[in-house]
Amino acid sequence: MNAHPQTTILRWSRFAPDPYGSGGEKRTVQLTELLEDCGIATNVMRPPAAPPRLRTWWAGFRSRLRHGSNASVDGAGIGLLGYRTLFYRRALAEHTGARVLWWETTYDDILPDLARAAGYRVIAVPHNLESLVSDRVFRGVTHDRSAALGAEVQRLARADAVFTISREERWFLESQGIKADYLPFYVPRAIAADCARVRAARATRANTSPTTRGPVVLLGSAFNPATERGMRRQLEHLAASSAFSSTEIVIAGRDTERFFGSLRGDRIRVAGTLDQPRLEELMVEAAALLVHTEGGAGALTRIPEALAAGVPIIANANAARDQYGTPGVYVYETGEELNALVRARLPMPPAPPKPEAAEQRLVAVVRELAAR
Numbered sequence: 001m002n003a004h005p006q007t008t009i010l011r012w013s014r015f016a017p018d019p020y021g022s023g024g025e026k027r028t029v030q031l032t033e034l035l036e037d038c039g040i041a042t043n044v045m046r047p048p049a050a051p052p053r054l055r056t057w058w059a060g061f062r063s064r065l066r067h068g069s070n071a072s073v074d075g076a077g078i079g080l081l082g083y084r085t086l087f088y089r090r091a092l093a094e095h096t097g098a099r100v101l102w103w104e105t106t107y108d109d110i111l112p113d114l115a116r117a118a119g120y121r122v123i124a125v126p127h128n129l130e131s132l133v134s135d136r137v138f139r140g141v142t143h144d145r146s147a148a149l150g151a152e153v154q155r156l157a158r159a160d161a162v163f164t165i166s167r168e169e170r171w172f173l174e175s176q177g178i179k180a181d182y183l184p185f186y187v188p189r190a191i192a193a194d195c196a197r198v199r200a201a202r203a204t205r206a207n208t209s210p211t212t213r214g215p216v217v218l219l220g221s222a223f224n225p226a227t228e229r230g231m232r233r234q235l236e237h238l239a240a241s242s243a244f245s246s247t248e249i250v251i252a253g254r255d256t257e258r259f260f261g262s263l264r265g266d267r268i269r270v271a272g273t274l275d276q277p278r279l280e281e282l283m284v285e286a287a288a289l290l291v292h293t294e295g296g297a298g299a300l301t302r303i304p305e306a307l308a309a310g311v312p313i314i315a316n317a318n319a320a321r322d323q324y325g326t327p328g329v330y331v332y333e334t335g336e337e338l339n340a341l342v343r344a345r346l347p348m349p350p351a352p353p354k355p356e357a358a359e360q361r362l363v364a365v366v367r368e369l370a371a372r
Contacts, residue, residue, distance in 0.1 A: 007370045008097030010120070011042040012088075012111060013104035015127070019190035020276060022221065023301040024127050027165065028104070029188040031125060035102075038363045042102060045091040047083075056082035063110055070151035072108035073130040085110050092118045098370035103159060106130065109151075112158035121369035124159035125183070128298025129169050153178065161365045163358075166299040166322040181365075183358045184322065185301045187308045194280060195351075199310035201284040202348060214285035215248035215269070216314070216342055219302065222259040230292035230319070231260070237335040238342065247342055252282060283309050288330075288346055291315040303329065304352050312346035314338065326352070 017032050018025035035042060050056065060082025063071060071081060088111045092101075101115045106126040115122050131148035153176045156162055162180040164170045173180040187195055205212070218234060220227040231251065238249060250269045251260050257272030271282060283289075289306045291313060299322040303313050313320075313329045316338075323329045328349020332338040 006039055006041060007100075007367065008041040008043055009100040009102050009366065009370065010045065010091065010095040010097065011102040011104065012045045012091075013102075014107075015104070019188050023185075023298075026188065026191075026301045026305075027127050027185055029190055030186055031104070033188050033190075034359055034362070035366075038366075040363070040366055041097070043095055043097055045087075047087050048090065050083060051086050053079075056086065058082065059085040067109040067113075070147060071110065073148055073152060074107055076108065081108070081110065084108060085114070088114050092120065099372075100366060100370050102366075106152070106155060109155050109158075112155065116158065121372060122159040122161075123365060123369065124156050124162045126156065126162075126169075127165060128296075129172070130297070132297035133295075160369060163362055166297075168321055169297070181358065181361055183362055184355050185299055185304055186352065186355055187305055191305070192308065194276065195305060195308035195310075198280050198283045199308070199348075199351070201280075202310045205284060206348065213345065214287045215250045216288050216290055217282060217286045218249065218251045218256075218290045219253050220256070220291075221254040223255040226293060226296055227253075228259050230294060230316075231256075233294070234290050234292040234338070235263075237338050240335055247287075250282060250286075252279070283311055286311055288312040288314045288342070290342075291319040293319040299323075307349050308351045310348045310351070312349055314341045314346075 013028055015022070015024040015028040017029040019029045032042070056079055060078035060080070063081040063085050064078055076084070092114055099120045101111070101120045101122045103112060103122050103124045104127070106124055107130060112122050129149070129152060131145060131152045153173070156173060157178050162173060162178060163183045164173065164180055165183065165185055167182055170180045170182045218231045220231055222228045222231065248267050248269065250271050251263070252271040252274055254273050257270055260270050261272070263270060274282065283306070289302070289311050291300060291303065292315065293300070296318070300319055303315070303323055306313055307326070307328050315323070315329060315331055317331055317333060320329055320331045324331070330341050330346065332341055
């Protein structure tokens with residue numbers, strides 16, 4: 001039982017918690033469970049209906065004058081800046097709990113400035129450095145990436161504490177003079193039982209059918225352009241290797257049937273979008289999970305999930321960021337190295353440890369700031 005009195009903080013995240021959703025939604029679940037377990041409640045900010053247009057545009061115009069062209073990483077125009085300004089101001093004024101803002105969607109300069117002016121302490125928990133994401137969150141936005149990164153650094157410097165999802169982003173922020181801590185992604189309780197069930201079934205299968213080798217699996221949400229490009233690049237590497245003729249390749253994940261449904265081959269199967277029971281069946285059979293990304297930021301949530309389920313990971317160096325040296329993660333640099341790993345029989349990896357020390361540090365920061 002938690003011995004601390006209940007604390008309620010204000011929270012802003014564009015991601016709803018969904019253990020079976022996107023990486024951002026899974027990270028939100030992880031953070032929600034952590035706070036709840038420690039007796040910290042969150043008052044989640046809910047965007048209201050649009051205020052009168054004149055007020056919105058006036059607020060947006062003033063925000064643009066104050067913060068400049070890099071006021072928001074998503075290239076928000078005057079109208080959207082104004083809407084956010086009024087929304088943030090109202091949420092900050094109506095919150096009756098501790099004067100602490102949990103800032104998870106770190107898109108713009110407006111919220112931390114308004115929060116500090118209203119007497120709040122700010123804890124930034126960015127899902128990744130947004131300016132480094134290869135494909136814009138909002139399509140059609142052009143930006144100078146170096147200028148956007150500089151603006152994002154200045155934005156995060158407004159926080160009283162920063163916790164990153166990857167070691168690399170922590171290192172970068174500290175190189176820019178921002179003291180940061182690191183809280184890696186850990187499989188939320190909501191899906192831990194699923195992973196444990198797959199791990200147990202894989203162990204049974206290995207004991208009863210030790211010579212049976214399952215397929216290698218390309219798993220990802222193909223509607224994400226960076227993910228779809230990475231899956232195609234791995235297929236190109238495999239097609240040029242001898243592993244292609246002796247290994248079954250299964251392509252699965254949201255919208256993969258739309259992007260890869262035309263592929264034909266004796267060794268390729270497009271499973272497409274799978275519900276949870278069918279996905280678990282595939283993970284029980286899989287020899288390994290293939291992951292390839294180019295660009296991007298943060299850390300891939302599917303790697304800790306697969307490891308928790310006992311599935312080895314074969315990944316390029318970019319996808320394996322934040323996972324170097326992790327048992328069960330095998331990194332390749334060339335097509336030949338990928339070929340060798342695909343042909344190998346990889347052992348079941350240990351489950352990743354819970355980052356308890358990092359969790360305790362984050363909770364201590366929340367309580368310390370709430371007590372001020």
